[in-house]
Amino acid sequence: MKKLAILSVFCLWPIAAFAGGNTSTYTKFDLDRCRQVEPGDEYVYGGTWACKGIKGYDIIISNADDRDLVGFGSIADDQCSRHKTFGRFNTALSPVEWRMKGGKPIAAIERWRVTTDDEGGSVTWLVVSALRPNESCHVHFVAGSYPNANEAARRAADDLAEDFDCETDVPTVDSKVGPPPINMDACKDVARE
Known part of the structure; x- marks a missing residue:
C-alpha cells in the first residue's frame, strides 16, 4: 500500500x-x-499620483490634457510607458491585472477608455506592459472588442513580457478595428522629457 501511495505521488507530481x-x-x-x-498646474497638467500596486510596483498615473499616462514601479520620470498615451482623450480604468510567475509580477494589464469622436463615443483597449526594476513598457495592445480580449491580453503577457526588450522591441496588436491610436515606436525612439 505504501509503494502504491509513493507511486501515485510521483505520477501526479508532473501534473500538479x-x-x-x-x-x-x-x-x-x-x-x-x-x-x-x-x-497639477493652471494649464493642462492634472498632476501625478502613486497608487498602491503589488510587490514593489506602484501604479503611477499622470494626467495631462485629459489623457492619462501610466507607469508601474518607481515614480521615475523616464519610464517608457509614462511617455506614451492614446492620441484622443482617455482614462486608465481600475483595476490593474498583474500577471504573476512564481509569485513575481512579470506584466501589468491595464484597461483604457479612449474617445472616438467629439460626441463622446468611446472604445476600450487593453494595454499589456512588461515590468522591470524601475521601468515599464508597452508590449501588446488588445482592442476591447477583440474576441476573448482578456484571454488574448493574458496570453500576450505570459508569452511576450519577460523577453521583450523595452528599448528596441515594438509592441504588437490584436485588433479587428485597426491599430490603436498611440505611438507604437520602440522606447529608444520615444522622447523622455
Whole structure:
C-alpha cells in the first residue's frame, strides 16, 4: 500500500507542477485615495499620483490634457510607458491585472477608455506592459472588442513580457478595428522629457 501511495505521488507530481502556470491578481485604484506626488498646474497638467500596486510596483498615473499616462514601479520620470498615451482623450480604468510567475509580477494589464469622436463615443483597449526594476513598457495592445480580449491580453503577457526588450522591441496588436491610436515606436525612439 505504501509503494502504491509513493507511486501515485510521483505520477501526479508532473501534473500538479505544470497545471498552475502563471496567475493573475488584481489591484483596484482610486486617484482620490492615492498619494499625489506632483500637483497639477493652471494649464493642462492634472498632476501625478502613486497608487498602491503589488510587490514593489506602484501604479503611477499622470494626467495631462485629459489623457492619462501610466507607469508601474518607481515614480521615475523616464519610464517608457509614462511617455506614451492614446492620441484622443482617455482614462486608465481600475483595476490593474498583474500577471504573476512564481509569485513575481512579470506584466501589468491595464484597461483604457479612449474617445472616438467629439460626441463622446468611446472604445476600450487593453494595454499589456512588461515590468522591470524601475521601468515599464508597452508590449501588446488588445482592442476591447477583440474576441476573448482578456484571454488574448493574458496570453500576450505570459508569452511576450519577460523577453521583450523595452528599448528596441515594438509592441504588437490584436485588433479587428485597426491599430490603436498611440505611438507604437520602440522606447529608444520615444522622447523622455
